[in-house]
Amino acid sequence: MNNTTEDEPQPVYAVLFGCIMALGLPLNAVSLWILLRRHSLKSPNAVFMVNLAISDLLLVISLPMRVYVYATGNWPFSSTACLVTEALFYTNIRSSSIFITFISVDRLLAVVYPLRSRHLRTSTNAWKGAGFTWLILLVTSISVTVTLSGQPPHNHTCFVPHDTNDTAPKISSADFLDPVVVSILLAVNVVCTAMVLWTLRSHLSDSAKVKNKMNVMLIFVLNLLIFTICFLPVSISLVTVHNRLSLICLAAVNCCLDPLLYYFSFDAFWKKKEDVELS
Template identity: 65%
Template sequence: MNNTVKDGWKPEPEPVYAAVFGCIMALGLPLNAVSLWILVRRHSLKSPNVVFMVNLAISDLLLVISLPTRVYFYATGTWPLSSAACIVTTVIFRKNITCSAIFITFICVDRLLAVVYPLRSRHLRTSSNAWKAVALVWLFLVVTNIQQSVTMSRDLKNCSVPVCFDYHHCWTPNISAAIYVKPVLVFIMLTVNVVCTTLVSWTLRSHLKDSARVSNKVNVMLIFVMNLVMFALCFFPLSIGLLTIKTTPIRPLVCLATMNCCLDPLFYYFSLDNFWKKKEDVDLAASEQ
């Protein structure tokens, strides 16, 4: 990376982005707080799907909590806090994209196993395995945060004025092999979601004997379609934009990616009840055979 300071640059207020992030915060905070409360109080954490959704809600809440500083920065063009505070809020913000994409993919795979292999996958689809997978995800994020925090701290020192979020103006980015890791990871998860959606759609049409008897196929397919919408709208554009950061306006893509914390409750949590009624009926019927 070529850390060339751009002399004379200083952040300016950008009320449009402040308003966008403010609206996302105002909508995302109550939606995710209520969703998390419903998941914990009304659904069993022994269900792997609920385990993934609870952690998805926690990830979204962490993102929402980091937004007030971003709103203040874009509203005033100033950063009154320390570099450490900037690093913490930025890391929380960035990791939500990766974290949400992983948990959404876990939900997609879990639904694939529940619909296509409801009996053979029972030993895999346990709360114990779900918590182990979740623990590995959070551990992976913590480890990667350490290296990124060190790099960000070094970059912030090149800024002649207190700044956060737009600190890339203080240096000339140099594309390295490491920057391709996140787009490749997102592309792999998108591919997994496409494959799962295709297999479930084909299974529901063909009525295979080993598949679950799901009466409301629309509700089932809605989960998979919304997964693809989330990747296409929120995750993939930003991942590609990071590769062309020199020429691509990145902040509109960041705004799109941030919207995932508002879409998650609408697309997943509020459709959970009907879906799990169908799943419980399938499990009950299978246990009686």
């Protein structure tokens, strides 16, 4: 078995993460600017997408350190700085999965229950949900970082995957939280997709009049792809001890896919529009 040593450069992953950073930074920065300047934040859909773009930018700013480590095989900072950088990555997985689920639920309510959900689908409720999400994630990340910072490091290099040997960290019950939460959120997205597809195909009289049904379904299909390709594999790997770099790299790709959600969610995304479809 070929094990990764603590001082072995990995130029392939340095290039891959560099490409993700080079693509994800402008895509999300421009998307955030457009959402804030050209689309009304009175729409809950826009609120969730703004927070999703912020989540992706937090991931992107952690990638330069990964590029450096994989290119040189050396971590020049403290172990606490490594934990904080790692926390940014896994916070993105958690926050992105939550905000994407919010978007799916919001689209479900807009299409299937447009009238009955009016009092729920407000920007105020959306901001409350987003704020509560960030608060929980912040508390969780700080508590995990503080706990791990008090433990002796397993190696002297950041981002080195652990192998199944005596030096590998033991799996705790907390490690099962991520795959369980991601699986539950994936199930919610599957249900939302099925209900919206059934509504659009059955032409129910009380459903919303959707101008572009293809774009609506593309949003749900893209959500499911991001979950199954980016989120679920890396979450499951947390309890398999093998912290596979390929899965981590694949998970980081979500910051490049999320901007497609913004494009498919709004007609004339690049143009200023007062009334967003299905808002």
